[in-house]
Amino acid sequence: MTDTAFNLLLPALKQAKGDSLWIADENLLQAQLSSTTGVQAMTNRLDLYQALNQQGWQSQFSDFDFSTLADQSLDRVIYRVSKEKPVVHHIINQACRILKTGGVLELAGEKGEGIKSYIDKAKTLFGGQCNADKADRNYWHARLTRPTTPGPALDDSDYTNVRDAVSDEQFSFRSKPGLFGWNKVDKGSQFLIEQLDVLLNGQQPQRCLDLGCGYGYLSLHLAHYLGIQQCDITATDNNAAAIRCCQQNFEQQHINGQVVAANCAEGISGPFDLIICNPPFHTGFNVENSLTDRFLAAAAARLSTQGSACFVVNKHIALEKKARHWFKTIDTCADNGHFKLVRLRQPLRS
Secondary structure (H helix, E strand, C coil), X not given: CCCHHHHHHHHHHHCCCCCEEEECXXXXXXXXXXXXXXXXXXXXXXXXXHHHHHCCCXXXXXXXXXXXXXXXXXXXXEEECCCXXXXXHHHHHHHHHXXXXXXXXXEEEEHHHCHHHHHHHHHXXXXXXXXXXXXXXXXXXXXXXCCCCCCCCCCCCCCCCCEEEEECCCCEEEECCCCCCCCCCCHHXXXXXXXXXXXXXXCCCCEEEEECCCCCHHHHHHHHHHCCCCXXXXXXXXXXXHHHHHHHHHXXXXXXXXXXXXXXXXXXXXCEEEEEECCCCCCCCCCCCCHHHHHHHHHHXXXXXXXXXXXXXXXXXXXXXXXXXXXEEEEEEEECCCEEEEEEEEECCC
């Protein structure tokens, strides 16, 4: 295990008694953990859900949907805090609801992630019944016991509801917390759409794949550019909140296509005439070194022989060098000083 915050929770997870819930997050993608009797897991990442199932865990893939769990039904909730405040507040609120009186929320995180603030707020919700330890200068671990009458809930920004959250000149996009950049237009994606004329170079793709779709910004603009009924678009993402939001945006704008939960397009069949991708290389997010290769491999395996895969990435990412293993033709079509657009063609089949 390499995540210090989770290591503080590991004894509670291994020795859990009664009915327990473990909120699993991206910090554990490389973990190999034997399942614990009586513990179910919940995650909003499909790749982690699949990995947990392979390791024998009883797990749920959802947008942290606690609706199937009854009030005061569990003995313990184990949670290494997430990176987005509304997510953390939502999970702490729900943990308090589903814990029995006397049940325990095990909470851990890093100082830079706001763990001390989360513990203080949770302490109020849990009626002051909190035992917190500073593991070292950067990490905290708290055990919060549910009282008979909890205090006021934390502000979770109405976490469960998808809402109109982002607008540009063409669309109003539905989105929600739990999705990176949920309430803004990504500058890289915007740059890609502005350069569609250059990227397509006169092509009229009939079947398109949005790889890592988020709430669907690229898909909606691409459909509008090509003619909503003139192309079939498949949008895919690994994040449950993204799938919820993108599906609603497809329905609202009557997009011809489908939204599919998948890990790097796993299970989605080509060939596609056009693949568009803004890979999730975001500061502060745990991204494996192999992620670039997996996105490129997914695109190469599903691109038609005459098609184009168009990637927008931060300028410092050496996508062109990595792409040589997967594509014969590589063109950097545009560069605005912050982002660059790379068009990949003629996929090399292994």
